[in-house]
Amino acid sequence: MAIRQMRYSGDPILRKKCKYVDDVNDKIRRILDDMMDTLHETENGAAMAANQVGILKRLVVIDYLDNYLKLVNPEIIEQTGEQSCIEGCLSFPGRYVRTIRPQSVTVRALDENGSEIIVTGEGDMAKCFCHELEHLDGIVFLDNAVEEIEISADDE
Numbered sequence: 827m828a829i830r831q832m833r834y835s836g837d838p839i840l841r842k843k844c845k846y847v848d849d850v851n852d853k854i855r856r857i858l859d860d861m862m863d864t865l866h867e868t869e870n871g872a873a874m875a876a877n878q879v880g881i882l883k884r885l886v887v888i889d890y891l892d893n894y895l896k897l898v899n900p901e902i903i904e905q906t907g908e909q910s911c912i913e914g915c916l917s918f919p920g921r922y923v924r925t926i927r928p929q930s931v932t933v934r935a936l937d938e939n940g941s942e943i944i945v946t947g948e949g950d951m952a953k954c955f956c957h958e959l960e961h962l963d964g965i966v967f968l969d970n971a972v973e974e975i976e977i978s979a980d981d982e
Contacts, residue, residue, distance in 0.1 A: 828860040829867050830879035835918050839877050841964040844884045847898050850940035854885070858896040858938050861887045871916055873954050875961030878917050886935075886958045891951050900935035900959055903944070911953045912975055913967045923971035931955045 833839050847854055857876065864879055865871045865887055872890035876883045888895040907929025914922045931952040937943050947955050957967055 828856075828863060830860050830864045830881075832864070832868065833878055833880055833917055835921075837917075839880055839882065840917055840961070840966060842877060842882055843964050844875070844877055844882045844962040847883050847885065847936075850898050850936055850938065854883070854898065855938050857881060857883070858885060858887060858898075861885065862889065862896065865889060868916055870914070873958045874916060875958045877961055877964075884962050886962070888954060888958065890954055893945075893947070893951060895945065896938040897933070897935040897943075898937070898940070900933050900955075900962075902931055902955065902959060903934045904930075904932040904946075905952070905956075906930045909949065909953070910972075911950075912977075913953065913957060914977075915957070915967050918966070918968065921968070922975040922977045923967060924973045924975055925953075925967065925970045926972060927953045927956050927970075933959070 865874045873888040876885040884899045886897040905928035909929045911925045911927050932946045
C-alpha cells in the first residue's frame, strides 16, 4: 500500500492536461492501486484523478455508490438530461459549489487489465464521472460553478 501526496488549490499540475496511457501494464496498475489506497485514506473521498496526486496520466479511480472502478483513458461517450448538483473536491477542501451536470453519463474506458469497459452513471454517479474526467483535462469543479455554497463542518 502506497499513499500518494495530494495536490491542492494553486498547484499548477491541477490545470495541466493528462496524457493518454498507451499500455496498461504493471506500472499503471501500481499507480491505480496507489490512487485507490490514497482515496481510501482521504476523508470524504469518492473518486480521484491522477493529476490530483501529481501524475499526468489519464487515470481515474472511483469508490462511490457501489461502484469500485479503476479507469484508464476514460471518455464520456453519451450524456443526457440535466441536474443541479452540489460538489466538493479533495483538492479544494472546504469549498463547495452548485453546478449543472448531465443526469446520465456513459463512459468508455479501459479497466486495469486493458479491457474496454462501458459504464453508465445516473444522478450522483453521473456528476462524479463528469467531475473526475474534467480533472484529466485540467478543468476543476470551480470552473463550472453556478454559485458558491457554504457548508458547515456539521453538514459534511
